[in-house]
Amino acid sequence: MVPEPIFNGPPWIVPRAVYVHVPFCAHRCGYCDFAIAVDRESEMAAYLDALEMEAGRLGGPFPVDTWYVGGGTPSLLPEPLLARLGGLLARWFPLAGGGEATLEANPESFGPQKARLLRGIGFNRVSIGIQSFSQGSLDALTRPHRADASAEAVEVARNAGLAVSADLIFGVPGQDLSGWEADIRRVASLGPSHVSAYGLTYEKGTPLERLARSGKVLPLSDDLEGAMYSLAMDLLPELGFCQYEISNYSRPGSESRHNAVYWANHAYFGIGMGAARYVGGERATNTRDLSDYIRKALAGEPLSRPGERLEGLEAARETLYLNLRRTRGADPLEFPDRTGVDLSRMVNGLGRVIDAGLLEVAPDGCLRLTRRGRLLADTVAGEVLARSGGPA
Ligand code: SF4
Structure with a gap:
């Protein structure tokens, strides 16, 4: 039986969504400024202990309508730890019937066994970091997977009964309009229910931004990037994907329910290193340092500064x-x-x-x-x- 929430109120006060951050990555892609931990696989089990501590201290269980496990690269977790993660979510954040449960996966760390396991522990959707089908673009982004691995990952997910959201990036150095069109057509041909298409940004302090500043990488012109965005807004609807957000497109009825919570400015739980939360009208973000997060969570210490409240x-x-x-x-x-x-x-x-x-x-x-x-x-x-x- 799903327990009653411990407090009541409108959806911008009482969360009906939970985000879990899994920070591990095999390497840091050149454009990435997310809260991640590279080459720290030996700490994955301790991280799960810490997540369990953090979730357990919230005073739940809290029934929710959506789970979203993002990263980092959540699909990098070995199967026993993925199973623990599923158990943690089911225990502290039981998913309502018909709920949406998404996990981010990268093609190089996702196969049939993980896909079947995810389905078995309650996930029904994966968001796959394809980014491009061009090896040149993947190399420019220093993504770790080969171009031909993405189609296979989508098929594996679909065969396991998981809905697929596919992530693409445009505006990559060296990319042209026809290359971007080829990426859009290719992704649509694989049958995902949802596509996210983001323009590449040069975040301060990332290797890519430094290369651009020193002239070793040439960013595309604003005009070409604008033309790429316009192409996505024209072509994806032609291929059956309605644009419902600045960077997101879906088959009718397959819009991301979890992200809709953010855009409605409703409440959500967030647990894990660097995770943001918006609970009871207050925003807070956990520490972005892995060792600090694990130590504090296991010791029962606060994981974030006092929350902020706008009025x-x-x-x-x-x-x-x-x-x-x-x-x-x-x-x-x-x-x-x-x-x-x-x-x-x-x-x-x-x-x-x-x-x-x-x-x-x-x-x-x-x-x-x-x-x-x-x-x-x-x-x-x-x-x-x-x-x-x-x-x-
Ligand atoms: S896989 Fe994603 S989270 Fe990890 S380094 Fe690359 S862009 Fe960042």
């Missing part, structure tokens, strides 16, 4: 910023319910981006990015966070 207009701005990631945008009924602020008031201060054709009020009253606005989403986000709801 009033700042909180409404944050919700609007997140809602605008969805193609349907911010909803005039949902928004005041969530924030206590009328959506029409939030339009004040956004004249510049509306006049520039980046943001619009749709006929159904939703405030959303235009197609051009999706291309310049960072610009709009800056205005929303600084000016929305202010003087007209």
